[in-house]
Amino acid sequence: MNLDQATNENLEYIIDELAKELQMLNAAILKPEDYSLDSYHDIKDIYDMVKTKDQVSVAEMNAIIDELKSYRKTS
Numbered sequence: 001m002n003l004d005q006a007t008n009e010n011l012e013y014i015i016d017e018l019a020k021e022l023q024m025l026n027a028a029i030l031k032p033e034d035y036s037l038d039s040y041h042d043i044k045d046i047y048d049m050v051k052t053k054d055q056v057s058v059a060e061m062n063a064i065i066d067e068l069k070s071y072r073k074t075s
Helices: 008-021 037-052 058-070
Strands: none
Touching (some): 008 037
8 A cells, every 4th residue: 555645545544543543532533534635645744743653642642633623624
């Protein structure tokens, strides 16, 4: 899987992995269908940053979730 390519499959994978890494109790908060491919590279940057960390603090987790919320599609 080449995550450098902005595809729906890759976006879904990244969002699902972020939910796992952030230990989201309510993974429904991060539903892949709520995000557009237009934001793929920004979300991928967050994913890459999270993957490089051994541990994510609560403050970082909240900041990441807030950042991800800003990339959600608007109805």
